[in-house]
Amino acid sequence: MGALEAPHRFVTSRPVKGGFVRLVQARTLAFAPMILIASLALAADAATPVAPPFWSGNPDSAGFRALADGELKTAGDALDRLLQVKGARTVENTFAPYNEALLHADNASYQSGLIEAVHPDSTVRAVAEEETRASSKFLNDLGLNRGVYDALNAINLKSADPTTRYAIEKTLRDFRLSGVDKDEATRKKIAALRDELVQIGQDFDKNIRNDSRTIQLDSAADLDGLPEDYVKSHPAGADGKISISIEYPDFFPVMSYAKSADVRKRLLKEFMNRAYPANMAVLDKMIAKRYELAQLLGFKTWAEYSTRDKMIENDKNVAAFIERLRGLTLKRSTEEYAVYLKRVREDDPAATVVNQWDRHYYGELIRKRDYNFDAQQARPYFPFEEVKQGVLSSTAKMLGLTYKRIENAAVWDPSVEAYEVWEGDKMIGRFFLDLHPRPGKYNHAANFGIRNGVEGIQIPEAALVCNFAGGKPGDPGLMEHGDVVTFFHEFGHLLHSVLGGHEPWENISGISTEWDFVEAPSQMLEEWAWNPGVLQTFAKNYQTGEPIPVEMVERMRKADWFGRATSIAYQTLYSAISLDYYNRPSKEVNTDAILHELEPKYTPYPPVPDTHFQTAFGHLDGYSAIYYTYMWSLVISKDMFSKFDQSDLLNPAIATRYRDTVIGQGGSAPAAKLVHNFLGRDYDFRSFDNWLAGESQQSPKGGKGAGGASAPR
């Protein structure tokens, strides 16, 4: 976890946009694939028909509308067939068409969600937004459809195989959570509220996406401390001013390297006021409508409702988990704060506090002097193209996969690349890489589902949407190490969706697992970006071609430990904000006041005055009360990682077992069970606690030697 990680991770790791649409707005139901063959479970060895990639033919706005409407029409037809069945309800005549309806509605939902976030043409994005609302409405209505629920409930499960039984039981539970068993008037209110919440969420996201702010600097001297390639790529404009934006490739280097505290402060304030004031009212409305919805569904609060189907089971456990994290981080982050303050005082003897805009800058200086690590020395080893090839080749090697670039693929922007995933002579998925910023594009990092794979029906497709340096002629695209970590993280989601996307039913395929497990495979893959053996295969100096020295990686790992408690303390704060906005009646929520009350309880840093961080905290829409899921998943990821051979992470043996027992299983069993099958025991906190305590900052090759110490997490 890099120096930049605290602000970085929460904003960049928003996972699985499609998963969010599915789990939040349509959580309510499960999803289901269409059916070609009566008994899919029995047909698992049949080859999956390979349709062309979803973007084939480069649809314009009318074309995209036809595509999404077509998916919804197919879904509606399948539901009609389901409802017309006479006689005994069976898996074949009822769950299969339900599955088909869900799969096609979900295709529409995923694809609209992606295109509204990435298409360069705002008219296409606008159509995609309409289609997102249409598909969400379809799914929300389906979740409240009593006729469909009764039909599914009437299926005789006695002869069903265990996987099918699990899929149907999960479906029925999700129907009940969506409110299908309420009276008709209540169901109508629920449906209206859900539709309204889709629109509110879109407004919230759009305000964040479209508010790209800049600050103007008078001269290059204001960029003192920044790397030469950064200064070069930010020349003065016609008015003599240098414009620096709040987008990641501009923002993070300034926070880490700019000597001018004033420049850092100005940029951070703009960053933290993204979508302010526009989103203040939108957020209040979102919280109020969700509270109302939770009440209609028979829950005390939205937090209670939204944790019911998670591994953690309820919001009380979330609060206890957050408190545990606070206990683990507060003392240590306060000690770290004292180290910062001491260093700040060397520059300014009168300083009494460390400000948030000082944190990354001084973190770099401390790591440089006390840990002998300078992040700027690492950047030349991470030119974008090499990193991309490295992520692809290392994951391909350990998992026995081949990624084939699709030449002349239809893509929504010329910078986007498309790939097929092959295993032996079988194509098992496709993905798109959309990795550089452009106006109007989603400005964090995420894996977007496109088609959830279902064995025998459709192969999985997904897209990585990130905002990395590079992609411009003449620019080597030197990445921060934190970006390399993000790349591996998001690719972990992508692999989960591709490798897990071969179950017989859609509601248990791909990333359709408990939400608080979703971030475990992705956070575990971050470790690959910290491993000298892995890094040496691709991290090569862009000028000399020299691989990154092992001893530099070792210093980087040791330096990384400094600031870790603070980083996790911020994650804990974000988890608390997310919970506390949703765990009480909405009329008691003043988002500024709760933020101000929580901040000093979790971190020693003074709040940044006149900022409203919550307006651009995109997770408050997609994750609502459950930001804790990142930390919960992190605990599990550290435990799973402890089973890997740290001296050879690319070794296929353990990776294959991990794939077979965990990510390759999709959501076909409870996550705790899959993890148990991999670990040979239940997961626990030990690896996480050790990692946080810094027992693992040693690198594998220069490690401490015996025992657990040789297995850094």
Ligand SMILES: [Zn+2]
């Ligand atoms: Zn993630």
